[in-house]
Amino acid sequence: MRIQVDEDLCIGSANCVNLARGVFELDDEEIAFVADPTAASPEEIRQAAKACPTAAIVIEEDEE
Amino acid sequence: MARSAGIESIVVVGGGVAADRCVHGLRDAGYGGRLVMVTREDVAPYDRTLVSKDLLEPDPPVDRAFLQPAGAYEERGIEVRHGTTATALDAGERRVTLSDGDTLAYDRLVICTGGEPVVPETLRCPGILVLREMGHAEAMRAALDGCRRIAIVGGGFIGGEVASAAVARGVEVTVIEALEQPLERVVGAEVGARVAELHRSHGVEVLTGAAAAAIGRDGEGFEIALAGGRTVTADVVLVGAGMRPVTDWLAGSGVRVDGGVVTDSACRTDVPGVLAAGDCARWLNPRYGALMRVEHWDTARRHGAAAAAAALGDDTPFAPLPFFWSDQHGVKLQSVGYAPVWDEVEIDETDPAPGFVARYRLDGRLVGVFAAGRPRAIGLARKELQATSTEV
Numbered sequence: 001m002r003i004q005v006d007e008d009l010c011i012g013s014a015n016c017v018n019l020a021r022g023v024f025e026l027d028d029e030e031i032a033f034v035a036d037p038t039a040a041s042p043e044e045i046r047q048a049a050k051a052c053p054t055a056a057i058v059i060e061e062d063e064e
Numbered sequence: 065m066a067r068s069a070g071i072e073s074i075v076v077v078g079g080g081v082a083a084d085r086c087v088h089g090l091r092d093a094g095y096g097g098r099l100v101m102v103t104r105e106d107v108a109p110y111d112r113t114l115v116s117k118d119l120l121e122p123d124p125p126v127d128r129a130f131l132q133p134a135g136a137y138e139e140r141g142i143e144v145r146h147g148t149t150a151t152a153l154d155a156g157e158r159r160v161t162l163s164d165g166d167t168l169a170y171d172r173l174v175i176c177t178g179g180e181p182v183v184p185e186t187l188r189c190p191g192i193l194v195l196r197e198m199g200h201a202e203a204m205r206a207a208l209d210g211c212r213r214i215a216i217v218g219g220g221f222i223g224g225e226v227a228s229a230a231v232a233r234g235v236e237v238t239v240i241e242a243l244e245q246p247l248e249r250v251v252g253a254e255v256g257a258r259v260a261e262l263h264r265s266h267g268v269e270v271l272t273g274a275a276a277a278a279i280g281r282d283g284e285g286f287e288i289a290l291a292g293g294r295t296v297t298a299d300v301v302l303v304g305a306g307m308r309p310v311t312d313w314l315a316g317s318g319v320r321v322d323g324g325v326v327t328d329s330a331c332r333t334d335v336p337g338v339l340a341a342g343d344c345a346r347w348l349n350p351r352y353g354a355l356m357r358v359e360h361w362d363t364a365r366r367h368g369a370a371a372a373a374a375a376l377g378d379d380t381p382f383a384p385l386p387f388f389w390s391d392q393h394g395v396k397l398q399s400v401g402y403a404p405v406w407d408e409v410e411i412d413e414t415d416p417a418p419g420f421v422a423r424y425r426l427d428g429r430l431v432g433v434f435a436a437g438r439p440r441a442i443g444l445a446r447k448e449l450q451a452t453s454t455e456v
Contacts, residue, residue, distance in 0.1 A: 008443055009443045011362065011387065013361070018111055018130065019125065020128075021133065044128065047118065047125060047128075050118075050391070051114065051391075053113075053362065053387070053388075053398070054439055054442065054443065055439035
């Protein structure tokens with residue numbers, strides 16, 4: 001799974017920080033970045049992406 | 065910190081995101097005095113936007129809904145009074161009375177009491193559901209188990225999200241909307257019609273121009289009488305008729321309440337030492353030069369942080385660009401800007417349905433954008449509105 005945050009879309013609502021704790025953090029300008037892609041389960045990360053208010057989290061699933 | 069010199073006790077009343085951002089913002093800024101958070105809820109602050117979304121799913125992410133890791137309040141010396149409300153304010157003595165009879169002295173009081181769902185008197189009936197808190201989501205989840213048909217009174221965002229969650233579970237859904245279209249007051253009839261179509265295309269029955277006149281019990285279920293004479297039956301009823309700010313406890317305190325707790329642009333009420341933020345606050349937004357009260361998660365979050373700074377003497381104006389979103393039938397509905405009135409709406413549906421972008425203009429100037437399934441358009445609109453909406 002590859003996780004990316006689109007900095008143009010992120011507004012720092014921080015919903016992802018709670019939903020996939022440890023994976024996403026906010027930088028000094030309140031823009032989310034991927035701190036540790038292994039800190040939460042893939043399911044939690046998918047949920048964080050779904051719940052993002054601005055759809056700024058893009059997930060590329062590994063090919064089976 | 066020099067700024068907080070002389071401030072030894074701060075009380076934050078409320079347990080939503082504004083209160084949470086406020087107490088943590090105070091600690092982040094170096095405030096080391098007594099800090100109490102008074103919340104009517106039995107649980108720690110959580111992501112309220114999930115109440116009508118993910119928390120309605122069969123296997124809800126309850127543990128991950130909380131805004132802080134377990135123990136975060138204790139570690140930072142934040143006293144949390146759960147299951148407690150503020151019942152009175154003595155602004156002269158700078159004291160708050162709590163529902164458990166205790167009183168708290170403060171140097172700064174931050175009011176973040178949020179709102180509570182409104183159920184019109186004619187629609188009050190034992191067993192109907194409302195949705196604002198985690199406990200409400202639990203009740204709704206339980207009600208949807210084995211539910212055959214749900215009736216949703218009110219075609220607003222909460223109603224739309226519950227409709228979406230319910231059809232996804234195979235429940236039959238009837239939405240009862242008094243106006244000609246759902247969301248009409250927020251986005252206008254033309255755009256509301258497209259939202260109605262989104263619901264209908266997913267199997268939701270949407271009754272418009274249909275005012276619910278009364279709700280009664282019908283054996284195990286409910287019977288909703290509509291103004292035109294029609295009756296809707298359902299085994300679960302949600303009333304999503306909006307919310308009102310929780311301000312009753314401020315009566316007689318001298319704090320000005322007028323459609324919310326009125327503050328200046330830096331969260332301060334007319335009463336020394338008393339501030340307000342979040343859904344309960346009606347503040348002067350310098351971006352628009354107008355008093356505004358918005359019920360948006362993103363605004364409440366930022367507002368709480370601004371109130372923390374203001375409580376310590378930082379009078380930077382709070383001037384957010386309003387933004388909210390809703391997830392319905394897998395489509396992200398988003399709104400940015402402030403458009404209580406407009407004289408022109410342009411709808412762009414060139415991309416494949418169900419998405420669209422609606423741009424609202426007043427006197428030729430862009431004032432707001434509402435989009436379905438077009439997050440990039442909202443991102444661009446935000447930049448444009450940020451550049452064009454700043455007054456001064």
